[in-house]
Amino acid sequence: MxxxxxxxxxxxxxxxxxxxxxxxxxxxxxxxxxxxxxxxxxxxxxxxxxxxxxxxxxxxxxxxxxxxxxxxxxxxxxxxxxxxxxxxxxxxxxxxxxxxxxxxxxxxxxxxxxxxxxxxxxxxxxxxxxxxxxxxxxxxxxxxxxxxxxxxxxxxxxxxxxxxxxxxxxxxLVLAFTTTALTGEAAAGPQVRFVGPALTRRPAADTFPWEWLDPDRHTVLVSLGTANTDVGARFLTECTAAVRERADRVQTVIVDPGGVLDPAHDADLLIVPRVPQLPLLERTQAVISHSGHNTVAESLWHGVPLVVAPIRDDQPVVAAQVTGAGAGVRVRFGRSNRAVIGAALDSVLDEPQYREAAIRVRDSFRTAGGAAAAAAHLEKLAV
Structure with missing residues (x-):
């Protein structure tokens, strides 16, 4: 031990x-x-x-x-x-x-x-x-x-x-929770082990209205993470307008931890402060995200393509990896309006190459070993 x-x-x-x-x-x-x-x-x-x-x-x-x-x-x-x-x-x-x-x-x-x-x-x-x-x-x-x-x-x-x-x-030993299917041929040293995302069950979020989901429409998840509430109001407002224009075939969950939007819970739109993200992604067809690594990895683990709108820090690099892998469309966070966001969403929902690319990344993630592979590498280091 x-x-x-x-x-x-x-x-x-x-x-x-x-x-x-x-x-x-x-x-x-x-x-x-x-x-x-x-x-x-x-x-x-x-x-x-x-x-x-x-x-x-x-x-x-x-x-x-x-x-x-x-x-x-x-x-x-x-x-x-x-x-x-x-x-x-x-x-x-x-x-x-x-x-x-x-x-x-x-x-x-x-x-x-x-x-x-x-x-x-x-x-x-x-x-x-x-x-x-x-x-x-x-x-x-x-x-x-x-x-x-x-x-x-x-x-x-x-x-x-x-x-x-x-x-x-x-x-x-460096444990990289991704794979080269997403990063491309990364400049990684010999001590780097690409183990893919390490996922586990998490404490339950607030009660989510699963009965609200309509199986006859695409479900879209919009999330800018928990650290961007100070800059997200305009972008989330444009997302709201874009998805409402597609309500005949899209229903949308928007995560709004900072309360920058007016709460909504109608047939087309659900705005909540938090969601049980992993189980929700199992029933999601597209994600609009700031390109935070955690959300990107979890989306692609489920084979879900993305619209990525990087804000700062590592997000532009991760967004470039998503588009380089063919698993999403990039839009400009500070300038994209409802028309641009909506067109990008139409692409990832309607053009099959984006989902096919997301599935390729998903398959690489799931064969990399995740937490079990990481634990095995740590055990060897401990000997």
Whole structure:
């Protein structure tokens, strides 16, 4: 029996794959513990989870107008960096008390990697977005250099200053929760294992009116995730208009956690703050999304094509992967109106090549092994 410590940020999309892998390891007889924000980890991993509390920065409100490089720099300077330094003492306490054989550090939770290396514990990377494999900063060397300088400073303060490798990528094992059917021939090192999405049962969402779904119409899911409520009102409003114009053949569920739309629950449109996404995707024919990696992976796991409207961060890279795989249509988040959104939706619903491509990605995901494959790779690292 081995011990595995998962170090995760306070971000649902990053914790969900780790929960699936942790459950698989537990089923194989291993011990699992967590370092992170207890409230979120317990909600997703369950009340029985052993959690070491870590401090996390107070909620960061990015100016909604930030895009591109400015948004990326803000994220690193105001969130990833402070998160690493805030979590480091809790991670050190967890390693000291739990004595893990392996630390599994989320790729953007740098405290896990840096503290593990300083304490001499083997560590693996949990890569919950495929954007890092796309070398997206190759055309922006100054930004890349700025991030590397930030990482060097973090290592000097909470890691081992004598080491030089990139803490976003374990030199021993990187678990990539995707496949090259989506990423293309990614620039991945030999330690990267493409295991596909790791999915598991989740705590039930608020009661969903399953009887509302009409089997004679296409079901469309619209979601911009939980971190984009500050910028989503205009786009969601245009989506609402686009799908209502197609109500003769489409019914739509819009996820609106920020309450930016007026609630609706009629024969054509359902607006709710949250949904049981995995079971709903089993009955969905198209998804309109911000191209967050979690939503994209779960949609394609079900063979559902997408309309992608990336906003910032890794989303443009993931959107390019979706269109490169032929599994969706990209629209501009800031400028697309109901006509553009509606035309893109018509394409993914009516033109068979998009669903065929989504099914090809689905098949690659399901043969990659998911949580079971990830657990097997971690077991080898622990030996």
């Amino acid at each position: 081995s011990r595995f410590l998962f170090v995760v940020p306070p971000l649902v999309g990053h914790i969900n794959p780790a929960v699936a892998v942790a459950a698989e390891l537990t089923a194989r007889g291993h011990r699992v513990a967590w370092a992170g924000l207890p409230r979120i980890v317990e909600e997703l991993a369950g009340p029985e989870a052993q959690i070491y509390a870590c401090e996390t920065p107070t909620e960061i409100q990015r100016p909604p107008e930030l895009r591109g490089v400015a948004a990326l720099q803000f994220l690193w300077q105001e969130f990833f960096g402070p998160l690493a330094e805030a979590m480091a003492p809790g991670v050190e306490e967890a390693i000291t008390d739990f004595r893990p054989d392996v630390v599994v550090a989320d790729q953007q939770t740098l405290a896990g990697a840096l503290v593990a290396e300083r304490m001499g514990v083997p560590w693996a990377t949990s890569a919950t977005t495929s954007a890092e494999f796309a070398d997206a900063l190759a055309s922006m060397p100054k930004v890349d250099e700025w991030i590397r300088d930030l990482l060097t400073g973090l290592r000097a303060r909470i890691g081992d200053p004598g080491l030089t490798h990139d803490p976003r990528f374990s030199p021993d």
